[in-house]
Amino acid sequence: MTTSTVMLKPSAPALPPTVGGMPLIGALPRLIKGKFDFLEAARQKEGDIYRLDLGFADAIVLCHPRHAQHVLLDNMKNYAKGGAMWDSVRTMLGNGLPVSEGAFWRRQRRMIQPAFHHQRLMAIADQMVAAIDESLERWEPYAQSGEPIDVAQAFTHMTMNVLVRTMFGSELKAGEAEAVGAELTYAIDFMLRAMMTNSLPAWMPVPGRARYQQAIRVIDEVVFNVIERGRQEKGAGDNMLSMLLEMVDEESGERMTDAELRDEAVSLFLAGYETTSVAMSWALHFMTQQPEIRQRLQQEVDTVLGERKPTMMDLRQITYARNIMQESMRLYPPAYWIPRTAVEDDVIDGYHIPAGKMVAVMSQVIQRHPEQWEDPHVFDPDRFLPARSEGRHKLAWLPFGAGQRLCIGREFALMEGPFILARLMQRYEPVAVPEKVAQMHIGLTIRTKDGVWVKLNKRGE
């Protein structure tokens, strides 16, 4: 070796390219204005992995299914539910299932899982349909008068009613759905603001904190009343809640404390209705915008069910209904990103992921990735037909997440959605209100901005 030869240490992998904006406030204003178009444009320019500077924080945005595979499955131990977003969710859910971790999470998941087993879902299918029917009664005056109905609002009532009946063994009292809906809207907006101001000194007041505490109290009160009524009405052993009350963990021999039960009940309640309601709202938006889709669904429901109530066995037959729900959640996944924090340094696609850095598995962008989806922005339920799904990455569609933290309510929701569509189509033909086309609102979840308005024609008239 000559003295002029220098042995270079292999260079450490670089951070992903940064998508920024103005000093201090970063890309946030452009993100708020451009919404997903901004994230998609950034992907096209920088590639499937980039750093997003939001001013108050920065995150590494992951836009390819192989990244989801890495973070949620292959190297999941290195990606925890830490960071500003989860901290703000914890102020509401305490240590409930979506936010707990480690041995405690494992114990809670083990205890709650039986409430979602296939047999348990079979047992509650009738109750589910009854709850849907009950809420649909409230739609009737709109069909009679020809006035448009905001189905986003109506689905909130419906999905909450389904949850309360099937999981909590109770019924929803007048005004409860509306109260929780309004408080949760406030709470979610507050959490988003709190998350953004997380980097401010702790003494700095976040406007609205007292109102936020009030929102949590209202939600708690409704959940506690529902629990109490469930206890009185049905007795033990008949629903998920009484199961949780009685359950002793096989491995540890422990029961849940009242505080743990509160956190799990509020978590299941909040995770269980809003997401499904949002998915159904968008499904109706697309079906009314593309009437040929509504007509095909109508045909399927007429052929398979006629006027009879759907059962679990019918789910295998009403596949178009399921595909509509899947496609709606592909374009607008209610939980549009899955945030995690890297525990230790890692490397993704050759880029350095430093310990402590937030990564965002961006489901919404992944689910429109042109490499995985043909005409990715077109609403086309048939893309979920088996023949057209061949060769697609198994995490190209991940509205329920993946890996050990996969949504516990996945099968519940995939049963509820098609049941809702079937019962709805048996009664009504929903049509668009051209002057009121639904707009998207991004908060912690994707919602509709001012609702989804449709007119209801009665079937057979």
Ligand code: HEM
């Ligand atoms: C269309 C409807 C739904 C969507 C899109 C949805 C989405 C999700 C997603 C993406 C996750 C994973 C979050 C993460 O990995 O960080 C999750 C977890 C969870 N979901 Fe759902 N969900 C839905 C319905 C439900 C229902 C009906 C329930 C309960 C009745 C429920 C309860 C939960 C719970 C408890 C978790 C936490 C699971 C854990 O970490 O062990 N979800 N959901």
